[in-house]
Amino acid sequence: MSDETIDDTDGTDVDAATEPEPEPKRTLTVTVDGRPFEAQPGSMVIDAAIAAGSYVPHFCYHPRMTPVGMCRQCFVEVDGPRGPMMVVSCMTPVAEGQVVRTDTPQVKRAQEGVLELLLVNHPLDCPVCDKGGECPLQDQAFSHGPGESRFVEQKRHWEKPIPISDLVFLDRERCIQCDRCTRFADEVAGDKLIHFISRGNDTQVMTFPDEPFSSYFSGNTVQICPVGALTASPYRFKARPWDLDQRASTCTTCSVGCRTVVQSTRDELVRYQGLDVESVNWGWLCDRGRFNFESIGSDDRLTTPLVRGESGLEPTSWTGALGAAARLVTEALESGGPRSIGILGGARGTNEDAFAWAALADALGVTLRDAQVGDGLPTEVLGLPRATITDAANAPTIVLLGPDLKEELPVLYLRLRDAAEKRRSRIVELSSVGTGLSRYAWKRFPYEPGLGAQAVSAALADPEVRDQLARGPVVVVAGRGNLAESQEVATATLASLLDGLTGAGASWSVLPALRRGNVVGALQLGMAPSEGAGGGLDVLRAAAEGRLELLVLVGSDPMADCPDTDLARRALAGARRIVAVDTFLTASSEQADVVLAAAAYGEKDGTTTNLEGRVSGVVAKVTATGTSRPDWMIATELGLALGHDLGFGSVDDVTDAIATRVPAYAGVTRTAVARNVEGVLTEAPLAFLPPASSSAGERNNYDYRLVVSRTLYDRAVGTATSPSLAHLAPGPAALVHPLDLELVGVSAGTEVQLVGARSSVVLPLHTDATVPRGTVRVRFQQGGGSVGELVDASTPIVDVRIERL
């Protein structure tokens, strides 16, 4: 079992860990099979041996987790004071002058012996096992096993695979008890929901009865299981490894931008695996990003462009649709000029998509544009001194002022959780409700929605916090924790925090926690609001007030994503014409006059920019659905139809144009992206936060202040159209403190009415002890009574009454 960590109640360990240590730059010289090798101090013999080119078979060892020495497969011979001795190389640190041999007869015997024992109870059902063909046990039995077993007795039998969660199946007969999955759940994910139970011959991985392994990260255990004991339902029996074709790509489900390998068979995406890169995801993926490939092959995908006719949206040819779209643009330009056109979107596509649309907007003179719809922060946040994920995960102090990272940017949550657990960082959390990181926070400053500035003052006045800030770099993770709090208020709170940090002499940088896949890329590549033109909310307001002849939605779905549903509805109704570029018919695109079917993730090549500004490649792995086309191509063709040649003949032309025309992307050449598995970092030009004031009034005693926040699984289109994930959404609910539930006087689960200034919605009321009294938290985008009806983007905060029905 792994060592547990001691609760950091007094913080002494952190102090010790953050003392400036003289960096031991030195390497250690070891000899591996007669060859000298420079090993990193602190690394294990197995690392050195493998890096030196001598493969050591192993099962339990995983470079991203604590070694445990469970499987004993990694024996090597090391010269000791009393001659050569056998050691498990995953538990033996390298030492100066160490002599390691991986190929002696003694080692060979040990490897064969251990393998024979591991196979004693193994069912050897490789022909019907999903892992067969890519199985470390199978491979190493061939390469390092004895070839024959002497075991003739009855093998151990268990019921064949049992579900341990909605997504993961466990076949205990195949398990070799390597402790990888259980260690992952404990050390990496912090969800200790699986454990070894029983002992001896009965030892098995198991959950507590009726408490499934419902971790957001469960898919990783399937990827790292060295046998076929863990399988994930979306991939079970879909393909054999030798029929898979794969390419390295990047997940664009959220802006963490985890590196992935996308795999397909017979032109169908069937699996994503995490790629281990040091700077981003360390090999991990969240389950939403891992399993939402299902949506790409969904039957609901748009296969052809649609144009509104007598009987609604009707399929048409691309020539017809592009012609119709071009006519709408021309009409709008003629009757209202470029200021009567608004373009929203870009955050869901590639850099090339956003850049081409921005180029088209430039050509047409359209200034009203944004990649966000009031659900993020002002673009200027990207121009603040920017931190990388690695900066954050190594900073002595991390200040969280934004969303629940576990729900919105899951792998960033893993990296920061690791920083706190390993005592590299102390987390100071400013938030209205508890988050996934709250239990790892060193200090929390909760605040009533709208009054974040008070929490900022409280935090900065805390002498311990001030001491802590002096310990070195401070990384602020900034985003929108509460969609019912206006962007103004969120910006003002952030500004007061940054001012305060400057005042306290802290050296700070900001990691923007904007959520949507390529929102940073879109904003950096021209889809940010032009100066003075106003942002996404202003575009929607202009449409709602009838000032827009044409609204273009490039993958943007204001009905779902704009926190203010009423504004989105009025905007779509008020825009005279709408052109939508989308992969699905959404609540927004179904209102369009022309819908241009877009190719989805996995169907198009290009690059994407993650929240750090890191650019990496995304690839086409399968043929685009129907006649759908990538957004950049649609922009280019629409440009041609309008007499503007954007000059893009291929996606490579767009990538090249970005590198030559956008200074921040000068280093982002195709070769650079192809060569660097870690991606290429960009920097946005320096900017200052726009002035913003926060003026939330006092709450009266009858009201509850509203917090609207996201959960990992919601009704977002990629999740809702992935059958394996769709039912994981927790569903609509309003959450209050248990004492407030008593005050309302209903039992948990009873439907109540939330009455706001402009509207009311009916939701079941539940308790959540992390919600402070006087606050009600509603999960965003869960279907049911849409909480967006209560949100007014023009007011700083939203107060509601909770009424019994």
Place this chain on the structure above:
Amino acid sequence: MPRLTDANVTIAKEIIGRYPRPKSALIPILHLAQEQDGYVSEDAMRHIAELLGITPAEVYGTATFYEMFKFEPVGRYCINVCTNISCQLLGAWELLEHAEHHLGIKAGSTTDDGMFTIEDVECIAACTEAPALQVNYRYRYRVTHAEFDLLIADLRAGGLADEIPPHGTLARVRQRTPQNWADTGRTAQAEVDAR
């Protein structure tokens, strides 16, 4: 299924207070739960997880490692018949078979009246006195079939009540219980707070 009683929660908190990390109190509190109900119920494990700030799966994983924790009700007397090598050579299998016949149950199960559970166990470190068995962990050596029958009759009649407490009993005299604190005028909570 039962959670820990309030009195036991107080004791549990006192036990937790003895360790630098709450988690370390897991085993003693599992004993407490078993003493309360005769076995460790799922609800008790959930409750213990809450008290210790760990997950039920962790409680379950640790608890199931130990044979002495039972996860479903067992008889008032748990009879462990050793069938490891020394005992086996001296008739342990026959003894076990006899026990099964005599009580009308299979090893691993409990008589309908809830009096006896038979278990087939590995070496209990009484090899020199084989065949050996334990009743609620009290030894009986060189057991003949007749002696076994006599043992059962005595247990049924309550004749051995002094020597063999019912299954689950941790200690017949508790050194410090909430009752003791009450005698000394200290509250249990004060005892906990004092730590």
